[in-house]
Amino acid sequence: MGMTMTQKILAAHAGLDRVKAGQLIMVNIDLVLGNDVTTPVAIQEFSKIGKAKVFDKEKVAIVPDHFTPNKDIKAAQQCKLIREFALDQEIEHYFEVGEMGIEHALIPEQGLVVPGDVVIGADSHTCTYGALGAFSTGVGSTDMACAMAAGQCWFRVPGAIKFVLNGKPGKWVSGKDIILHIIGKIGVDGALYRSMEFDGDGLKYLSMDSRFTMANMVIEAGAKNGIFPVDEQIIAYVKNHSNKEFTVFKSDKDAEYEEIYNINLNEIRPTVAFPHLPENTRTIDEVGSVALDQVVIGSCTNGRIEDLRVAAGILKGKKVHKGLRVIVFPATQKIYLKALREGLIEALVEAGAVVSTPTCGPCLGGHMGILAKGEKALATTNRNFVGRMGHPESEVYLASPAVAAASALTGRITNPEDIVEEGVGNASKR
Amino acid sequence: MQVKGNVFKYGDNVDTDVIIPARYLNTSDAAVLAEHCMEDIDINFTDRVKKGDIIVAGKNFGCGSSREHAPLAIKTAGISVVIASTFARIFYRNAINIGLPILECPEAVADIDDGDQVEVDFTAGRITNITKGRTYQAQPFPEFMQALISAGGLVNYLSKQ
Numbered sequence A: 001m002g003m004t005m006t007q008k009i010l011a012a013h014a015g016l017d018r019v020k021a022g023q024l025i026m027v028n029i030d031l032v033l034g035n036d037v038t039t040p041v042a043i044q045e046f047s048k049i050g051k052a053k054v055f056d057k058e059k060v061a062i063v064p065d066h067f068t069p070n071k072d073i074k075a076a077q078q079c080k081l082i083r084e085f086a087l088d089q090e091i092e093h094y095f096e097v098g099e100m101g102i103e104h105a106l107i108p109e110q111g112l113v114v115p116g117d118v119v120i121g122a123d124s125h126t127c128t129y130g131a132l133g134a135f136s137t138g139v140g141s142t143d144m145a146c147a148m149a150a151g152q153c154w155f156r157v158p159g160a161i162k163f164v165l166n167g168k169p170g171k172w173v174s175g176k177d178i179i180l181h182i183i184g185k186i187g188v189d190g191a192l193y194r195s196m197e198f199d200g201d202g203l204k205y206l207s208m209d210s211r212f213t214m215a216n217m218v219i220e221a222g223a224k225n226g227i228f229p230v231d232e233q234i235i236a237y238v239k240n241h242s243n244k245e246f247t248v249f250k251s252d253k254d255a256e257y258e259e260i261y262n263i264n265l266n267e268i269r270p271t272v273a274f275p276h277l278p279e280n281t282r283t284i285d286e287v288g289s290v291a292l293d294q295v296v297i298g299s300c301t302n303g304r305i306e307d308l309r310v311a312a313g314i315l316k317g318k319k320v321h322k323g324l325r326v327i328v329f330p331a332t333q334k335i336y337l338k339a340l341r342e343g344l345i346e347a348l349v350e351a352g353a354v355v356s357t358p359t360c361g362p363c364l365g366g367h368m369g370i371l372a373k374g375e376k377a378l379a380t381t382n383r384n385f386v387g388r389m390g391h392p393e394s395e396v397y398l399a400s401p402a403v404a405a406a407s408a409l410t411g412r413i414t415n416p417e418d419i420v421e422e423g424v425g426n427a428s429k430r
Numbered sequence B: 001m002q003v004k005g006n007v008f009k010y011g012d013n014v015d016t017d018v019i020i021p022a023r024y025l026n027t028s029d030a031a032v033l034a035e036h037c038m039e040d041i042d043i044n045f046t047d048r049v050k051k052g053d054i055i056v057a058g059k060n061f062g063c064g065s066s067r068e069h070a071p072l073a074i075k076t077a078g079i080s081v082v083i084a085s086t087f088a089r090i091f092y093r094n095a096i097n098i099g100l101p102i103l104e105c106p107e108a109v110a111d112i113d114d115g116d117q118v119e120v121d122f123t124a125g126r127i128t129n130i131t132k133g134r135t136y137q138a139q140p141f142p143e144f145m146q147a148l149i150s151a152g153g154l155v156n157y158l159s160k161q
């Protein structure tokens, strides 16, 4: 029996020729990541271990992104703690406000992950880098501490589910719709403990930004990691962003898959997840009338340049619905600057959206756009759990940037096809 | 190793956002986190919970964010063990790493009601429902995990080695 690419990457990092699903192994880590919420706890634990220095100061990345720019005194204390640790440990990849961005957009952009790497991060969406053909997964602060000390982490080798994507997606269908569709199909624990491997002819229609979105959300199906086969697009991206050498691992033809799903991309419709689970999906044709108080465009899921281009493209020259709050947060400083130069920020602000500095902010109900009791938000983020964006009795609907921008014009969840065809919200027609 | 307590029963997919909402994550002080444990799913939890009490829940317990603050809040609130049908994988790891006992046992979950008095024997993997007079069998804790839990977590365990 062959191995999946995930199993091969893990085997290579454990110094083994072969591994099989269920096996417990100790794995060498190429990058250990933490943020301003999880790193303070990891530092506490690290100091208990009693090692003076981290195993490799170039293989640790610390990104204060959740409550930065510091939202209050407590957050400021937490950030001070990790800043001092980073300085003291001479951590190469510590990103201060001004250099930073949301970790999962920043790390690939900085070229810190390449195909074949093993990355762990004390943040559940560390799975994002599977889009680059790396093994990456979320862990807790204790794991981060132990990995910072020893450069290793224990894993149970995961089995796998394969998703064969064929056909070409429609104009308004992006990676977000595809992954929401899949989570709707298999459920929030549908891939528990396992790898989600994407494959098929349809991949060639999916941009890197769409793939990052998909890999980002595999955790919402309970998966250990998500992974894409390394193709020309990935290689081009990596060469553009990194000088690191990399190894391409391919799944064996006879690799074992616990399940295989065949998905026709041209049948997927723009998709929305209703409160309070990402699996509560409906196609845009089934949403009915949902009036909104807020629209949020951004996050590690959909705050990349392509997402901003789509949103600005729909909003340009129009006005957001009166009374609706539209908040856009580009995921990194580079993306922000690019959007500025391309005139996207101007289009968004002129339409009546606010644009925030890169931060996790509203995505986790941290700051910069908290919901009051009974309020409804449509967000391009990845989670719509109870209280995720604020009051426990508020509601979050998840969708793509195209649906978010279309909804920003009407104040209710809206199909982008309708906007463009009917010209709803067009300032010149009013 | 045995524990006994009253049960707080919850459904499927209890996520880390309701176990400890992100609005409290600007601190990593376990005592403060424990004061807000389960707040968004059960506002009375912290008033009612007593040392030794037990959480019983459905599938995918602890899904969502990787915050170790979640098992830490539960442990510090006094919960002695969480019994669920299944656990989300990061929560599972974190619970073991910080020394919060957890058991997977769908049969116990199906039968135990909120408020039942339950006793758990980790060495034997036996769950006894004192209120209903029934027992259920889960996988016993491997020795390594028992040692880890009595040490108070992975780091303490490693530093004692």
Ligand code: SF4
Pocket (backbone or CB within 6 Å): A065, A066, A102, A103, A104, A123, A125, A299, A300, A301, A359, A360, A363, A364, A381, A382
């Ligand atoms: S943007 Fe949201 S999901 Fe992404 S890392 Fe930040 S809080 Fe987590």
